Amino acid sequence: MKLKKMQKVLLSTAVCFILTTSTLYAAADRKPVELNANTVEYDTQTGLITATGSVKMIQDGAVLTGASAQYNSKTQEGFVTGGVVVDKEDMHMTAAMIKTAGANHMIATGNVVAVKADKTLTGPQIDYYPDTSYAVIESDARVTMTDGTFTSDRMEAYLNENRLIGTGNVHIVSPPRNLDAVGDQAVYYGKDDGKVVLTGNAVATQNNNTLRSNKLTIYLAGGKADVTT
Incomplete structure (x- = not known):
């Protein structure tokens, strides 16, 4: 059933929808959804909605x-493809495809770039949980901040806490601080004066001075870095 301008009420025992002017609202016991597109197909039996052309969810x-989307009103799962852009409060994300696994889990794939405050997260896939502002980059993770970059095999970002955890082949570069540091794992704390704790084969070089240890703490106060073992 193709609908371009929907002005009818559909009722079923499992779910109740109000469809009006190409807009869909889910039942009251679920997070409301609004879907607009040039063309919408809706299967009342399966709850599957397929939208094409100027999709906005x-x-x-x-x-x-x-460019196109599918959404299942019963499972609250779906995806949007084709130059996808998502905005959630102060988070801006672009990707080739974004899947929704319920109202509070988005999976972005394909040259993903996510910007929140002063941080830009990039990777081939980013899982983002809007309710807690938590993001995971499972491979080739990069976070760019005001004073440098933080790369690792895997990255967890607790954005509300301004805390990052990088694991595997950690590399931190800060040109303003003349700092280059590597390790097996690093935890970045951006609150207060800020610090980075490197563990496992940790090496930090600053102003031609090099420190090596199993654990290095880099304090970031005053626009500079003080490194201690």
Whole structure:
């Protein structure tokens, strides 16, 4: 059933929808969803919605746009593809495809770039949980900040806490601080004066001075870095 301008109420025992002017709202016991597109196909039996052309999906304050989308109103799972952009409060993300696994889990794939405050997260895939502002980059992770970059095999970002955890082949470069540091794992704390704790084969070089230890703590106060073992 193709709908370009929907002005009818559909009822079933499992789910209740109000569809009006190409807009869909889910039942009251779920997060409301609004879907707009040039063409929409809706299967009342399966709950599957397929949208093409200038797709815009809104759910729980998140706005996703792209070329095409599928969404299952019963499972609250779906995806948007084709130059996808998502905005959720102060988070801006672009990707080739973004899947939604419920209202509070988005999986972005394909040259993903996510910007929140002063941090830009990039990677082939980013899992983002909007309710807690928590993100995971499972491989080739990079975070760019005001004073440098932080790369690792895997990265966890607790964005509300301004805390990052990088694991595997950690590399931190800060040109303003003349700092280059590596290790097996690093935890970045951005609050207060800020610090980075490197563990496992940790090496930090600053101003031609090099420190090596199993654990190095780099204090970031005053626009400079003080390294201690």
